[in-house]
Amino acid sequence: MNGLYFEDYYEGQRIETPRRTVTDYDISAFVNLCGFLTPTFIDLEYVNRPEHYSGRIAPGMLTLSFAEGLILASGVTAGTGLALLELTPTWKAPVYAGDTIQTQIHVVSKRLTSRGDRGVVKTENVVVNSKGETVATYTSARMIKSKTFGPKLEEES
Template sequence: MTTMRTDGLDFEGHKVGAVYRTLARTVSETDIVSFVNLCGFVEPLFIDMEYVKRESVFKRRAAPGALTFSLSEGLIMQTGLIHGTGMAYLGGELRIVAPVLEGDTIRVEIEVVDKRETKKPDRGIVTYRHRVLNQRDEVVLEARVQRMIRRAEG
């Protein structure tokens, strides 16, 4: 189910096996160019369209994998899934599976795969599996991430 929440799930509300889906977002040329300039990705693959047309296997403007991950995180935040309950992003593993090109539309499937209590009674650690899919339902990015999530009060 696509989820848009105004209050995030606390640690107890995260059920292992639960799957959430984001809305979709089309990646524009402006998105790619802005990100590349902001982050200093001065690689010809990202800034020189003549090079891209001549040398790239894609022949179109491609999004850096870091942009795809960032956009996927934004889509996840827009669900409200951890609104007010997410305390920290603790890291994880990331795998770029396929390119995201200008004009592609991406969405994210989020699965709760594990959770554990911590020594501190106000928080727990939740592990998620993120699958970023394009408009053809092809996986373009996979991630396994851990977040510190606030526990319910009382």
């Protein structure tokens, strides 16, 4: 997909990203890189207790990072995205090693900025696993180029 310009978005638009399987290696690398060194993420005996979880879970921030990576992988902002302005996540269910996730993008609003060559697109994003369960939701706002993006040439007299 080519990147969408501000004008290409419309309220109610729905876009699905590619899918990605979360691996044990992904979780280990993220946990070690970011220092999430708590029993919830590094102790398999702890997480396999019946009162906890039924296997290795991904930190919510990893799920959110993958969800955003899937949006980038979809190409929707390729060459047109200028800035991520807002993320407001809510986690609904754990993501386990071996789960496959996908992000569903729902455009809720858009507005042109005062510069006129870019706009802000707000979306509600739903992260689902391969069972169709919602594991996270979040709103986001992105600054997106319009088709007129770039320097304005002054008229010659």
